[in-house]
Amino acid sequence: MRALRALAATAAASLLAAAGLALTSQPATAAGQICEQYGSTTIQGGRYVVQNNRWGTSATQCITPTSSGFTVDQADGTSSTSGAPKSYPSVYYGCHYGNCSPSGDILSPNGVQTSSSAFAGISTSVSMTYPGSGTYDASYDIWFNKSQPNAKTGQNDGAELMVWLNHTGSIQPIGSKVGTASIAGATWDVWFGTSGWNVISYVRQQPTSSASFAVKSFWDDVVARGYGSTSWWLTSIQAGFEPWIGGAGLAVTNFSVTTNGTQPTQPPTTPTPTPTTTPTQQPTTPPSGNGCTAALKVDSQWQGGFQATVTVTNAGSSSINGWATSWAFPSGQSIQSLWNGTATTSGSNVSVRNAPYNGSLPAKGSTTYGFVGNGNAPSGIALACATS
Template identity: 70%
Template structure:
C-alpha cells in the first residue's frame, strides 16, 4: 500500500536548514494518544516506533499508545472494500519514510541485505486483539529495497511482504492468488500483485491473534517464486491493521523483533476477553541431570475464561552440555485442544500434543531456558504431565 512521504520531506528540509524543532514535532516523545494524520512516537527506549499513518482518508483516527503497542480508540469514516484501506496504524522496527527506531536497530540507516548471515536470525512476534465488528486486516508489512539505500526516507522499490493473521468482510490482498505455502506451523494462501513494487501477501487459512516467525522463512518462499532476491535489503518490520470500515478496538498488545538467534517474546491475548481465574500451577517433569544435555518442562496456567485458557511452558536445559533441539509431549486430560501456539511448532493426535522448538529457540546452553505458550479450548487443566526430550 502507498505510504506517506510528508514526514520524510519535513525532516529533510529541517536537516538542510539546520533546524530541529519542526522535525522533532513530527515524532512525539510523550504523547499517549496520537490523532494527527502521520503522528508517531517511540516506545521501549526507542527500540520501536508507533505511527498513526492515516494515509487513505481525511476522517479522524486516534490511537492510544502503550509501552508495548497501541489501541485504536477512534476510527471515523469508511472506504470502499474494493479499494484501498483508510490507514495502516502500526508499530515497527527499522526505518520508514525517514523515521527510524534508534535502539539496537540493525536495519538503520541502510537496511540489511537478505544474504547477510544476520538476516537468517531476524525473528518477530506479535499479539493482537480484535473487536467484534468492522472490516479490516491484521497484518505484518515487511519492506525490502532492491539496492542498498543511502537513506530510508523514500518508497521501497523491491517488495512489500505482508503476513495476514486475520481479516474480516469482503476484502482481499492486492493482485491474485498464486498458490499456498506451509510456513511457521500454518498454511497460507499466497497472493501476488504489483503497485510499482511487488506485493506478496500470505493469508493465514486459520486466523490467529498471535504469531512468531523468522522473516527469512517467508522471504525464502518469496525468492523461490521469483518475486524477490537475496540481494535485496530489509528496511523495516511492521505490524498493525488496515481498516476499511470501523477499527475501534483493534490493538497490538505486544510486538518484538529479535536478532542474533535470540528468542522473540510476546504476551498473547486471545480474541476473547479472558479474566484470569486460576492461579498458575506447575508440573515439573524429567529429573535434573548434569554433565549432559537433558531438559525439564514446567507448565503454568496463566489465565482462564469460559471455554478457554492460556498457559506457558518453560523448557530448561538441566545439563552442562548445550542442546540443539527439544520437544515437549503431554496428553490433555479432559478433551482440551490447542487453539493458538507461539514460540514452538505443534502437532497433535487426539488428546496427545507434541511441541518442538521453533527455528530460533532450539539451542540452549547448559542451564539455559526458553518458553512457549498457547491458548487452549476447553476448561483449564489442573495439571499437565509433561515429558521433555532433548538432543
C-alpha cells in the first residue's frame, strides 16, 4: 500500500487503501504485460519483483516488465489531486505483503535491523523516464517495521520513507513540510505526516530522473528528527510512480540494490531532454600520479547538455582507502547532478572525491561515478587523480 498523498488524508481514503492492500499477496503472473489489479512477476532471475499495484481506482492499468524495470503502457481513470493516487506501479527488493524477492535477498523474510552493519551496506540506484503529460510523482517507497517481521507481514507499522525525485501538478506529500535536508548530493524538502504509521517524504528541490544513495543516509535524518528508531527493521525498497492523472509512458529503466557496502555499478540514464546526437568523444585516460588514474567518457550528448562516466583505477600494487579527481572544464560547462561521488566546484574547476562506500579499492581495482553536465560535451579533458 502507498500512504495517502492527500493534503489531508480522509478516513474513507484510508479504508479504500487498506482494502486494496489485503489483496497484494496474490500469486505472481507470468512474464509479459500485467493488467491484473495486483498482478506481479519477477525479473533478473527473481532478484526483484515488478508489481502493478492498482489500489486506488477501478480503471485499467497495464505495465510491461523489462530486464531492469518496467513501463506503464496504459493508465486509465483519474483521481482528485487533493486525495490519494490511483496506484503505485513499482519494482522492489524485499517483501511486500508476503510477496518476496527470493534470490539472495537479505530482507526476506525477516528484514534487516537499522542498527546493523548489514543495513549500513545497503545502497540503491534508479533511472526513470517521464511522459510529457499527466500528474504523478516519481518516487522511492522504503518501508520499516517496529519489530522483526516475517514473510507474512502485511502493513508495516513503523515508517514509510518516500524519496520524491520528480512530481507534476498540484500534488504534495501527506502531512506538512517540516524542514529541508542535504542528502545524496541534493537539497530536499522534508514532509511529515501519519497514516497509521509515520510517513516521511523527501521532495527533491531540483527534479531529476535518476538517483543513487545509501538507504542509511536518509534513515539517519529520519531518526535525527524523531520519526524513526535504530531498533526498527527495513523490509523493502521500492521504486515507481504514484499517478493521479494519466501515467502512460512512465518507466523505470533501471533499478538495483546492493547489499555489500558498494554502490550499484550501472549509472543512471540521461535525464530529459533525450539525447539527439551520437557522442564522438573517446574516453580520455591521462596518466596521473599518487597511485590512481581517472578516465572520462562522454556517454551521450544533446542540445545544451551531456552525460559522462568517470572510471577511477587504483594503479598501485596495494589497496587505497580514498581518492579524489580534478579537472577544468574548457568552455563554460558545469555539473547539473552527480552520483557515486561528492563534487566541489569553483568556476570551471571541478573536484570529485569518493563517496563513503566506494573509496576503498584493491590493487588494480576500479570504480565509477557519473554526472550530467550543462553545455556542450567537452573533449580532451585531462583528469588528475590522487589517493588518500
